[in-house]
Amino acid sequence: MPVKKRISHAKSRSGCSNCKKRHVKCDEQGPPCANCIARESSTTCHFPSRRPATFSRTTAIIQRPSHSSSSSSNPSPTPPSHPSAPSSALVPTLPLHLDTPLPLTPTTRLLELELLHRWTTTTYRSFTSLPEDIPNMTLTFPRLGLRYPFLLHGLFALAALESSLTCAPADSARYLRAGMAYYDAASRSFRGYLPSLDGAGGDLQYSLYMFSALAMALYVGVPLCSRAVGVVGGEAGYGDEDVLEMVAQIFNLQVGMVELAACNARGLWSSEYGPALVRAEEIVKTPLPGGLGEDTEEALARMKRVVEAASGEEEGMYMQAWGGLKFCFTEEKRDLVRSLCIAWPTLAGKPFMQAFRNGDEVALWMLMHWGVLVHRMGRRAWWAMGLGKRLVTELSEKMMLSTIPEADMSEWWEGIAWARRHVGLDGMPSEPIISLAELTLAPSMLNLTSEEELPPEWGYTRDSLLNGSLLAP
Known part of the structure; x- marks a missing residue:
C-alpha cells in the first residue's frame, strides 16, 4: 500500500510563542502580533525562533563589527572601541528596556x-x-x-511619538x-559613540550635541504620549512619574549639553549650527523694545524681594x-529665539x-x-504640553x-x-497650547462621529479638536 503523501500547508514556523501554543497562524508582524493584540496578551508576545541578526536594522547598526581605519568600504564611522564611561547626564534611558526592536520588514521600511x-x-x-x-x-x-544611527533613530522616535x-x-x-x-535604540547607540569630552569635534560633536537636545524632548514626550494613548505603567514602563524628578532629569540633560559644547566650543560655532548660534547671540544682545510688560515686571520684582530677604550664602545663588529667569522672560516676550526658557537650568547654575x-x-518657589x-513653551512644542502646568x-x-x-x-x-493664574488654575481659562495646523496627521482624528469620545487622559475633547487647538491637560 503506497504511503500517503503529506499535504503541504502554510503553517508558520517563526510565529510568536502564544500563537504556537494556540495552534493558530501568526502574522509575524510583532511583537505584539495581531492575534496577541486581539486577545489582550501583548505583554507575553515573544518570538523565540527569531535570531538577533534578523531583528532589525537597529540591531545591525549597533552591533556592526568595527573595521580597520584603512578600510574605505564602511561609510559610517564606528563607535570608539574604548569610550569613556558615559555621564548619566548625557544618556537618558527608558524605564523599560526593549529587547525586541522593530523587525526589518517592508512594513518597517515604509x-x-x-x-x-x-x-x-x-x-x-x-x-x-x-x-x-x-x-x-x-x-x-x-x-x-x-x-550616526543614534541621530537617525532619534528623529524617527520623535516623529513616531508625534504621530501617536x-x-x-x-x-x-x-x-x-x-x-x-x-x-531605546538611539539611546544605546549614543552610548557607543560617546567619546571623551575633550576628543569630540566636527560632525560627531554636533550630532552628539543635537541628539542630547532630542533626548530631552523624547524623555518628556514618552510619558505624555503614554498617558494620551492610554498606555500607563505596565507595558510602557511609565506610571504617574514624579514631575520634579522629570525636571531634575531635564536639568541633567542641560548640563550634559553644555559639557558636549564645551569640549570643542570653537568647533561647534564653526559647524553648520554656527549661523543659528551667531544669530541667537545677536538677538539676545539687543535691548527689548517696550519692556517686559507690567504684569511680568511686577512678578520679577516680587521674586527679587523674596530673594533679597533670604539670608546667608544662598542669596547669591538665588540672584543668579x-x-x-529675567533673561528667559525677556526672550519669551521678544519671541525671536523660541523655547529658550529650556536653557534656564544652565543659567541658574549647578548650586541652584x-x-x-x-x-x-x-529654590522650589522660583522653579x-x-x-x-514651560507652560507657554507648550504652545509650539507639543512634547512640553502639560509639563509646566503640572509643575506649577x-x-x-x-x-x-x-x-x-x-x-x-x-x-x-x-x-x-x-x-x-498663568497656567489656568483656580478657575482661570487655560491657554491654547498648539494648533492642529502644525500637526499634519491630525485630520484623521476629525473623522470621529459626535458620539465617539476621546480618552479622558488626552486632556481635550473632540470639540477642541474641531476648534483647532489642543488644551493642556
Missing part, C-alpha cells in the same frame, strides 16, 4: 520613510527656535543621521511602540537664578540645581515661576504649606497666585 517625511515636514517645527535652524533640522539632521498623538486612535499604540523602540533637589523651598514659561500645580501646593520665614511675606503668596 514606516521609516513615513517618519522621515514627517520629521522634515512637521515634527522639526517643535524643535526650531530660529529661521536659521530650519536648514539644520530638515537637511543636516537627516544627512548626518545616515552616518495625531493619528487615528486605532493606530496610536503602534506609533507609540515604534517611538519607544527607536528611542533670578537673573536667568542642587538646592532644588535638596528641597530648598525658595514654580519657571513652570509658567505641584509646587504651588507645596509652597502653600511652607513654614520658612519667606513664606510670611505677601510677595510669596502673590507669586503663588500669579503662577497658578
Whole structure:
C-alpha cells in the first residue's frame, strides 16, 4: 500500500510563542502580533525562533563589527572601541528596556520613510527656535543621521511619538511602540559613540550635541504620549512619574549639553549650527523694545524681594537664578529665539540645581515661576504640553504649606497666585497650547462621529479638536 503523501500547508514556523501554543497562524508582524493584540496578551508576545541578526536594522547598526581605519568600504564611522564611561547626564534611558526592536520588514521600511517625511515636514517645527535652524533640522539632521544611527533613530522616535498623538486612535499604540523602540535604540547607540569630552569635534560633536537636545524632548514626550494613548505603567514602563524628578532629569540633560559644547566650543560655532548660534547671540544682545510688560515686571520684582530677604550664602545663588529667569522672560516676550526658557537650568547654575533637589523651598518657589514659561513653551512644542502646568500645580501646593520665614511675606503668596493664574488654575481659562495646523496627521482624528469620545487622559475633547487647538491637560 503506497504511503500517503503529506499535504503541504502554510503553517508558520517563526510565529510568536502564544500563537504556537494556540495552534493558530501568526502574522509575524510583532511583537505584539495581531492575534496577541486581539486577545489582550501583548505583554507575553515573544518570538523565540527569531535570531538577533534578523531583528532589525537597529540591531545591525549597533552591533556592526568595527573595521580597520584603512578600510574605505564602511561609510559610517564606528563607535570608539574604548569610550569613556558615559555621564548619566548625557544618556537618558527608558524605564523599560526593549529587547525586541522593530523587525526589518517592508512594513518597517515604509514606516521609516513615513517618519522621515514627517520629521522634515512637521515634527522639526517643535524643535526650531530660529529661521536659521530650519536648514539644520530638515537637511543636516537627516544627512548626518545616515552616518550616526543614534541621530537617525532619534528623529524617527520623535516623529513616531508625534504621530501617536495625531493619528487615528486605532493606530496610536503602534506609533507609540515604534517611538519607544527607536528611542531605546538611539539611546544605546549614543552610548557607543560617546567619546571623551575633550576628543569630540566636527560632525560627531554636533550630532552628539543635537541628539542630547532630542533626548530631552523624547524623555518628556514618552510619558505624555503614554498617558494620551492610554498606555500607563505596565507595558510602557511609565506610571504617574514624579514631575520634579522629570525636571531634575531635564536639568541633567542641560548640563550634559553644555559639557558636549564645551569640549570643542570653537568647533561647534564653526559647524553648520554656527549661523543659528551667531544669530541667537545677536538677538539676545539687543535691548527689548517696550519692556517686559507690567504684569511680568511686577512678578520679577516680587521674586527679587523674596530673594533679597533670604539670608546667608544662598542669596547669591538665588540672584543668579533670578537673573536667568529675567533673561528667559525677556526672550519669551521678544519671541525671536523660541523655547529658550529650556536653557534656564544652565543659567541658574549647578548650586541652584542642587538646592532644588535638596528641597530648598525658595529654590522650589522660583522653579514654580519657571513652570509658567514651560507652560507657554507648550504652545509650539507639543512634547512640553502639560509639563509646566503640572509643575506649577505641584509646587504651588507645596509652597502653600511652607513654614520658612519667606513664606510670611505677601510677595510669596502673590507669586503663588500669579503662577497658578498663568497656567489656568483656580478657575482661570487655560491657554491654547498648539494648533492642529502644525500637526499634519491630525485630520484623521476629525473623522470621529459626535458620539465617539476621546480618552479622558488626552486632556481635550473632540470639540477642541474641531476648534483647532489642543488644551493642556
